Structures are given as structure tokens and as C-alpha cells.
Amino acid sequence: MSSTSPIIVALDFPDAPAAMRMADQLDPARCRVKVGKELFTSSGPAVVEALQYKGFEVFLDLKFHDIPNTTASAVQAAAELGVWMVNVHAGGGRRMMEACRDILERRSNRPLLTAVTILTSLEQEDLQEVGIDIEPMVQVQRLARLTQECGLDGVVCSAREAKALRNALGDNFLLVTPGIRPAESSADDQKRIVTPSQALENGSSYLVVGRPITKAEKPEQALEAILATL
Numbered sequence: 001m002s003s004t005s006p007i008i009v010a011l012d013f014p015d016a017p018a019a020m021r022m023a024d025q026l027d028p029a030r031c032r033v034k035v036g037k038e039l040f041t042s043s044g045p046a047v048v049e050a051l052q053y054k055g056f057e058v059f060l061d062l063k064f065h066d067i068p069n070t071t072a073s074a075v076q077a078a079a080e081l082g083v084w085m086v087n088v089h090a091g092g093g094r095r096m097m098e099a100c101r102d103i104l105e106r107r108s109n110r111p112l113l114t115a116v117t118i119l120t121s122l123e124q125e126d127l128q129e130v131g132i133d134i135e136p137m138v139q140v141q142r143l144a145r146l147t148q149e150c151g152l153d154g155v156v157c158s159a160r161e162a163k164a165l166r167n168a169l170g171d172n173f174l175l176v177t178p179g180i181r182p183a184e185s186s187a188d189d190q191k192r193i194v195t196p197s198q199a200l201e202n203g204s205s206y207l208v209v210g211r212p213i214t215k216a217e218k219p220e221q222a223l224e225a226i227l228a229t230l
């Protein structure tokens with residue numbers, strides 16, 4: 001089932017039963033779901049298949065970052081699973097991203113391919129510590145431009161950068177934005193946060209929301225409350 005909702009719910013759970021209990025409370029017409037490192041490491045492709053069987057489009061958020069051959073093969077394996085979107089780290093560089101694009105281009109049915117720019121949990125001081133002496137906005141723009149040149153479908157970034165990226169890179173480039181926090185929500189470990197309505201206003205294509213929905217007493221109501229603000 002293909003949803004028109006911009007919301008992607010991050011299923012960050014320790015095992016498949018916990019993730020499926022959450023999925024049972026969600027409607028594939030109202031959101032997509034994201035499988036990340038914790039759930040995929042514990043439960044593997046079977047949980048992706050189970051979610052797809054329930055009608056969800058799945059963003060496989062494993063943020064591959066390796067040499068071109070290894071990363072392209074991993075992206076190919078994700079495509080075999082039938083996921084809706086898969087991602088790599090833009091920091092893996094041009095040759096890595098082009099290898100991933102090339103391997104997917106040979107397929108009739110391919111997932112969307114996006115690249116992570118700068119994690120939304122990082123701020124300027126964090127970048128400085130790893131030798132990047134510029135503002136997140138500047139580094140995100142640099143990596144997003146490279147990602148577009150390599151022929152990928154879009155980037156993962158903070159919605160704080162979405163307006164500048166939308167203006168610079170056009171309407172067809174996907175901006176997938178985690179770090180979404182409804183007003184009054186806890187930021188948790190996120191740093192570059194934005195409210196759902198502001199994210200859409202800034203030009204985000206998809207809003208990735210985890211704990212504000214999955215830790216809510218009534219997740220389906222939390223999702224509906226977010227959708228109502230958009």
C-alpha cells in the first residue's frame with residue numbers, strides 16, 4: 001500500500017514482537033515505518049517482510065558506510081527485500097554513492113536511495129571535535145549537493161536545513177527529516193530539532209518521528225495529533 005502521509009514512524013524496538021505490537025496500532029494508510037539498526041540487528045529481514053505483509057512501506061535505515069563494492073552490494077540486498085527506501089552515508093563519498101546508484105539503476109523495481117548528511121543528534125561543537133570546523137548547515141549543503149550530483153533521490157538532514165536545500169536543489173530532491181519534535185516534547189538525544197508543521201513549511205518531504213509516537217501512551221492518537229497539525 002502506498003501512503004500519501006509524510007510521516008515515517010521509527011520502529012526502534014529491541015525485537016520483532018515489540019515492533020509488530022507497535023505496527024498493529026498503526027495504519028499503513030496514515031504512515032510509513034522505518035526499520036533501523038537495533039531492530040534489523042535483532043530480527044533481520046523477517047521483520048521487514050512481516051511489516052510489508054501488513055501493508056507498510058519500509059524505510060530500511062541502516063546508513064551504509066563502507067567501500068563502494070560493499071555498500072553497493074548491501075543496497076542491492078535491500079532492494080531484493082523490496083524496501084521502499086534505503087540509505088547510505090554521504091560521507092562515504094562520490095564513488096561509493098555512484099556505485100549504489102548504478103547497481104539500483106539496473107533493476108526494474110528499485111527503492112529510493114537517500115544519503116545521510118549530518119546526523120540530527122550533532123551540533124557545531126560535535127563537528128569541531130571530529131575536525132569539521134564549519135556550521136552544520138554548511139556541511140549539510142556541501143554533502144547534499146554531492147549527493148544530488150551522484151544521482152541519488154535525496155538526503156536525510158534536519159528540517160532546519162530544509163529551506164536552504166529546497167531552494168538550492170529544487171522540488172524533486174527528497175528531504176527526509178528526523179529530529180522532529182512536536183512543541184513541548186522532550187528533545188531526547190536530538191539537537192537540531194524542528195516541529196512537524198515547521199518542517200513541512202521548510203520544505204521537508206518526509207518527517208521521521210520515533211519516540212514522540214512510539215513512547216506515547218496512545219501511539220495512534222499521537223500520530224493523528226501530529227497529522228492534524230500539518
Ligand SMILES: O=c1ccn([C@@H]2O[C@H](COP(=O)(O)O)[C@@H](O)[C@H]2O)c(=O)[nH]1
Pocket residue numbers: 010012036116118119120121156157178179180188190208209210211212
Ligand atoms: O540524522 C539522523 C538520521 C537518522 N535518525 C533516525 O531517526 C529516528 C529518530 O527517532 P526519534 O525517536 O524521533 O528521535 C531514529 O531511528 C534515528 O536512528 C536520526 O534521528 N537522525
